[in-house]
Amino acid sequence: MREKYWEIPYNKLALQIEKLNKIYNDETKNIALDDISLNVPVGSIFGLLGPNGAGKSTLINIISGAVIKTSGRVVVWGLDIDTYRKQSKLAVGVVPQELNIDAFFTPKETLNLHSGMFNVPKGKWRTDELLELMDLTDKSETYSRKLSGGMRRRLLVAKAMVHSPPIVILDEPTAGVDVELRQKLWNYFKKLNELGVTIILTTHYLEEAEFLCDHIAIINKGRIIANETKKSLLSKSNQKVIFITLNNNKITEKDKNSIKNIGHVKIRKNKIEIYFNPKYTTMNKIIEIIYKTDLKILDLSTKNVSLEEVFINLIKDN
Numbered sequence: 001m002r003e004k005y006w007e008i009p010y011n012k013l014a015l016q017i018e019k020l021n022k023i024y025n026d027e028t029k030n031i032a033l034d035d036i037s038l039n040v041p042v043g044s045i046f047g048l049l050g051p052n053g054a055g056k057s058t059l060i061n062i063i064s065g066a067v068i069k070t071s072g073r074v075v076v077w078g079l080d081i082d083t084y085r086k087q088s089k090l091a092v093g094v095v096p097q098e099l100n101i102d103a104f105f106t107p108k109e110t111l112n113l114h115s116g117m118f119n120v121p122k123g124k125w126r127t128d129e130l131l132e133l134m135d136l137t138d139k140s141e142t143y144s145r146k147l148s149g150g151m152r153r154r155l156l157v158a159k160a161m162v163h164s165p166p167i168v169i170l171d172e173p174t175a176g177v178d179v180e181l182r183q184k185l186w187n188y189f190k191k192l193n194e195l196g197v198t199i200i201l202t203t204h205y206l207e208e209a210e211f212l213c214d215h216i217a218i219i220n221k222g223r224i225i226a227n228e229t230k231k232s233l234l235s236k237s238n239q240k241v242i243f244i245t246l247n248n249n250k251i252t253e254k255d256k257n258s259i260k261n262i263g264h265v266k267i268r269k270n271k272i273e274i275y276f277n278p279k280y281t282t283m284n285k286i287i288e289i290i291y292k293t294d295l296k297i298l299d300l301s302t303k304n305v306s307l308e309e310v311f312i313n314l315i316k317d318n
């Protein structure tokens, strides 16, 4: 699908971002993006995770040309957006966060209209092919206002594809969608990716990133706080945590230093959390270290750390 129209950039990067900054020019002068750098490899499904207001939509709106950056460099499919404004816009199809559907058009009309808007020559319109791809053929003549939420979402994906961009950006593609439909949408996104389309998506759902993405970047308060392959991020979740409750609040510096030998330590009042990797630190060793301290232990338990906790801990620490 992609190969017909777009040559792969020489460095095999679908997107290159260097020291990108955005300050919205309103009274708050909030820094929405703070020196962001990241690369998205061609052919990947790249997940941008982060809490509300982290800067995810700002970032993708800059990539798609809807928001003007304050400074930094953005290269989309080998095209610097400052030098190749129009061409770089053609390299992306965006499915926005809001479901802005043309209620009085049928899916077929919507896609035809949109193809015309993108100046796709009539002989190359892909309306039928895209309706088929998104399983909407039997709804092609139904008014869009009669479509279900999931069908609308699929129509928006088809709409983002009319000009055959090599990159599709999905901003919260499954927000407010039930579990079953989410699974179905995930399969459509995978199918699109298998056809050669690089996908960048934002999400709050960690299972979504875990199922779909091969690369994950976590963004918090406008900064990138993690940027690695899913595999590497998941390996961090192969951690365990020990919860210790003390019967007083007394922890001496000496004890603090001892328990730091186990792993990453967090102390709040009489509660201690120690994150450790069982591959490197055995339970025997841990008990030995704790036994040698003067801690007055009321309760002790251990638990596996999930990707969700890795995420929450990263956000808390940054």
Ligand SMILES: Nc1ncnc2c1ncn2[C@@H]1O[C@H](COP(=O)(O)OP(=O)(O)OP(=O)(O)O)[C@@H](O)[C@H]1O
Residues within 6 Å of the ligand: 024, 025, 026, 030, 031, 032, 050, 051, 052, 053, 054, 055, 056, 057, 058, 059, 097
């Ligand atoms: N048009 C705008 N004018 C001024 N400030 C804005 C504008 N759009 C976003 N912001 C601010 O920029 C910051 C980042 O917002 P953004 O919408 O990029 O976050 P987000 O990660 O997409 O959040 P969400 O998960 O809620 O969609 C926020 O502080 C937000 O208030």
Ligand SMILES: [Mg+2]
Residues within 6 Å of the ligand: 056, 057, 058, 097, 171
């Ligand atoms: Mg957003």
